Amino acid sequence: xxxxxxKGNEAIAEASVRxxxxxxxxxxxxxxxxxxxxxxxxxxxxxxxxxxxxxxxGAINMVYGAACAGVRVMxxxxxxxxxxxxxxxxxxQGTEVPAVLVNVMRGGPGLGNIAPSQADYNQAVHxxxxxDYHNIVLAPASVQEAIDLTVMSFDLAEKYRTICMVxxxxxxxxxxxxxxxxxxxxxxxxxxxxxxxxxxxxxxRRILSSIYLDPIEEEKLNLRLLSRWKTIQRDEVRYKEYFxxxxxFVIVGFGTAGRVALSxxxxxxxxxxxxGLLRPITVSPFPFEAIEQLVGxxxxxxxxxxxxxxxxxxxxxxxxxxxPVEFYGRMGGVVPFTEEILHxxxxxxxxxxxxxxxxxxxxxxRMAQAV
Amino acid sequence: MQKxxxxxxxxxxxxxxxxxxxxxxxxxxxxxxxxxxxxxxxxRGGTANCTVVIADDEIGSPLVKNPPLAIAxxxxxxxxxxxxxxxxxxxxxxxxxxxxxxxxxxxxVIFVPCNEIxxxxxxxxxxxxxxxxxxxxxxxxxxxxDVEKALEGxxxxxxxxxxxKNFEALKRGFEAxxxxxx
Numbered sequence: 001x002x003x004x005x006x007k008g009n010e011a012i013a014e015a016s017v018r019x020x021x022x023x024x025x026x027x028x029x030x031x032x033x034x035x036x037x038x039x040x041x042x043x044x045x046x047x048x049x050x051x052x053x054x055x056x057x058g059a060i061n062m063v064y065g066a067a068c069a070g071v072r073v074m075x076x077x078x079x080x081x082x083x084x085x086x087x088x089x090x091x092x093q094g095t096e097v098p099a100v101l102v103n104v105m106r107g108g109p110g111l112g113n114i115a116p117s118q119a120d121y122n123q124a125v126h127x128x129x130x131x132d133y134h135n136i137v138l139a140p141a142s143v144q145e146a147i148d149l150t151v152m153s154f155d156l157a158e159k160y161r162t163i164c165m166v167x168x169x170x171x172x173x174x175x176x177x178x179x180x181x182x183x184x185x186x187x188x189x190x191x192x193x194x195x196x197x198x199x200x201x202x203x204x205r206r207i208l209s210s211i212y213l214d215p216i217e218e219e220k221l222n223l224r225l226l227s228r229w230k231t232i233q234r235d236e237v238r239y240k241e242y243f244x245x246x247x248x249f250v251i252v253g254f255g256t257a258g259r260v261a262l263s264x265x266x267x268x269x270x271x272x273x274x275x276g277l278l279r280p281i282t283v284s285p286f287p288f289e290a291i292e293q294l295v296g297x298x299x300x301x302x303x304x305x306x307x308x309x310x311x312x313x314x315x316x317x318x319x320x321x322x323x324p325v326e327f328y329g330r331m332g333g334v335v336p337f338t339e340e341i342l343h344x345x346x347x348x349x350x351x352x353x354x355x356x357x358x359x360x361x362x363x364x365x366r367m368a369q370a371v
Numbered sequence: 372m373q374k375x376x377x378x379x380x381x382x383x384x385x386x387x388x389x390x391x392x393x394x395x396x397x398x399x400x401x402x403x404x405x406x407x408x409x410x411x412x413x414x415r416g417g418t419a420n421c422t423v424v425i426a427d428d429e430i431g432s433p434l435v436k437n438p439p440l441a442i443a444x445x446x447x448x449x450x451x452x453x454x455x456x457x458x459x460x461x462x463x464x465x466x467x468x469x470x471x472x473x474x475x476x477x478x479x480v481i482f483v484p485c486n487e488i489x490x491x492x493x494x495x496x497x498x499x500x501x502x503x504x505x506x507x508x509x510x511x512x513x514x515x516x517d518v519e520k521a522l523e524g525x526x527x528x529x530x531x532x533x534x535x536k537n538f539e540a541l542k543r544g545f546e547a548x549x550x551x552x553x
Contacts, residue, residue: 003398005391005394005404005406171407171433171434174407175405175407176394176406176407177403177404177405177430178398178403178404256433259430259431259432259433260431260432260434262429262432263431263432264431264432265431266431335434337432337434337435337436338431338436339436339437
């Protein structure tokens with residue numbers, strides 16, 4: 001299949017269709033609306049379900065219902081809309097049904113703005129809804145990755161009966177890049193042994209619910225979720241490495257912050273600085289082992305994010321204070337320029353780092369000086 | 372090879388499409404390319420811009436602080452991008468919409484009366500193609516032919532009748548820029 005120029009949001013929409021999306025429920029919000037708009041035309045064309053719900057709450061509960069019926073289902077939204085869906089996510093996880101949710105993140109908190117942001121990392125990776133659960137969270141940095149990870153998200157969600165989120169900042173959603181679409185998969189509904197898809201009098205009744213009034217039974221669910229999560233952590237970690245072979249220190253960044261860091265790493269390399277880049281593709285499960293492998297042979301890490309250092313905490317958890325971890329972030333919908341990260345690389349390359357410095361405090365001090 | 376281009380102007384001047392045409396041409400030439408618009412509320416009636424990055428390898432940042440190449444289709448864009456253009460870079464300015472000359476002498480500023488040329492061709496909406504044609508004089512990796520083929524290959528069928536005038540606009544812009552003293 002030849003490369004075509006795709007806008008990130010529309011690419012996600014078409015990729016979901018080709019992956020066999022059976023039902024879509026959503027509500028418009030910038031910078032994600034093109035997904036909904038595209039599917040409003042495409043899904044009916046193919047005889048599949050498209051509903052623009054009355055709100056994000058409506059949409060996520062429609063997703064919940066369709067997921068219980070065992071069909072491939074997705075919703076998409078942007079930060080404030082995703083916040084509204086959190087109750088539904090918890091119910092979906094508590095019921096152990098698969099669903100895909102795309103969050104094209106924008107500046108926040110609150111209504112914020114519509115500019116690109118990565119500030120919903122914690123919400124996606126470390127919680128959001130109530131109760132003990134983990135989402136699989138994929139973080140594409142390009143339009144091609146947005147396509148590939150959208151397709152993968154359905155397979156992962158179904159394999160582990162979990163929510164798979166795809167989080168991208170608004171710039172990946174709005175950007176156009178050449179990309180290849182996968183072939184259209186034949187639509188066939190899986191014959192799940194858990195789905196409440198109508199027994200037609202032929203099999204025992206199935207009940208799907210997130211209610212376990214007996215705490216012992218709830219704890220069994222918690223253990224089941226945790227056991228599945230352990231398998232996910234073992235088998236589903238994905239990341240991309242750049243210039244790591246001889247790297248003396250390493251940048252960790254996901255999504256757009258990761259690809260801006262790539263430009264900075266190349267420029268630093270041209271100046272003779274041996275820096276590499278680790279770009280997590282699954283931010284949940286987080287590539288702890290990949291960082292563990294690097295700790296023994298690099299002198300430090302620089303985490304770059306479009307937030308106040310949310311993934312930073314996971315990197316610090318992996319590094320365990322053995323080598324210095326530095327941080328550089330932009331917030332509020334600001335995308336860092338290559339020069340800013342290059343400046344950080346040059347600072348690190350020419351200074352003596354300490355494990356005793358709090359990376360966020362040090363970053364805030366540098367920010368204050370810059371202003 | 373990597374080249375970054377910013378195209379800026381009023382909403383309605385064809386800024387975003389001008390960038391897309393370059394992106395299609397770069398893709399068809401087998402290159403990596405990113406096209407990213409300013410998608411804020413400012414695009415409705417105010418200023419709009421898009422950034423196009425063309426490279427041989429995987430592209431990192433889709434945005435650029437100091438572009439080596441830019442097109443300014445109106446005065447606010449001329450003011451803004453003359454200031455941030457990388458030293459030695461080239462700025463194509465729509466002369467029809469500005470009332471001043473260049474301030475910097477460490478960049479190349481090419482003035483092209485895009486509106487007048489477009490009107491001579493018979494469609495004032497073609498001013499963006501005139502400017503893109505002018506840019507091609509300094510964008511060595513993409514030829515006039517590449518852009519023509521991109522338009523032919525990617526313009527929706529209902530717009531195909533517009534191709535000859537688009538080609539003319541590109542060519543006239545290219546020629547106007549070539550005539551400018553270096």
